Amino acid sequence: MIPLRLKVDADAVDPYVVRLRSFEGMPGPPGNFDYLDAALETADGENALFTGATGNLRVFGVDPSEVDGDIVFVVPSRKIAHRLIRANSQHNTLLITERCDQLCVMCSQPPKKHHVDMFPFFETAVFLAPENSTIGLSGGEPTLFKSELFEFLRETMERRRDIDFHILTNAQHFDRADLAKLRDLDLSRILWGVPVYSSVGAIHDHIVGKPGAFDRVRKNLSILCEAGAKIELRTVLIKPNAPGLLDLAKFVAVALPFIDTWAIMQLENIGYGRQNWDSLFFDSSQGFDLVGRALDFSISRGINTELYNFPLCTVPAEYRAFAPSTISDWKRAYVKGCADCSLRSKCGGFFEWHPRVHGYGRFGVA
């Protein structure tokens, strides 16, 4: 797995954001060297010394070329640096908060009560991000800090007009008063990922652990639509909602035809997803007819529909075009049977933490 935390030793006392630059093979820092950069001074097999306006930063256990251009959040007192934005990755996500007002049965990142305001650090990180990046914002629930989030988006999008955002939100906290603020943003550069798990309010509410959540998300999806937002509807496929997937497809086609994408997602074996695995994991390789019928219906109604996190060989050949590789690079893994697979270059494989006995009855390319 690609490490997202580095062991460091820093001169500074307070936390800060800096971009690491190795300039390997170059005579010295080029013209675009920023005051928020730290340049590589020396490196041996064990550590690399970077220097910049914030003083010396010694990074342990990495080849400097692997972190060149990375934007890290250094916490000197804990001797760690979080790789907020990795220069060579398309999968950079900033965790806005660990608080959430829902408690989904399959939550991969169970909520916590405490909150640390990271917006100022994230702003700096986005200013330094590589050109034309798409940056994910997630939680917890980012819109619990809606005013700060809008301000963050306004600032960063104004200053970095080449950068797009993908924001995961339960959409519980919008109201009509937000329309003006939403319209102030360039909404063509933001994709809002919003979970809807069932067309039956009681089932959705049970899955997210919040009475009334379905009615609210429905209402607020309309507000997002009215504002002109791009929406990626997200449905994690689990035993409680799998039998109703076709009904959900019909609901999407009738009530939410304005969405950009409907993503049907396989379950991640971490957090509550791991705790509740046996009661939740739906073996779509054996029960693909439920998925196939929903997919056929939504595609026939012009809804762009995709399967996220489905190993390709668990999907019938005629549906594989709908299953892009979606698992982030740092948490993607393949199992023993993948070694000689002809589909591997297109397949997203498994989450690193997926059980070794992966649970798919149909596996491997026939």
Ligand code: SF4
């Ligand atoms: S065998 Fe592995 S690489 Fe091949 S399709 Fe299945 S999961 Fe993907």
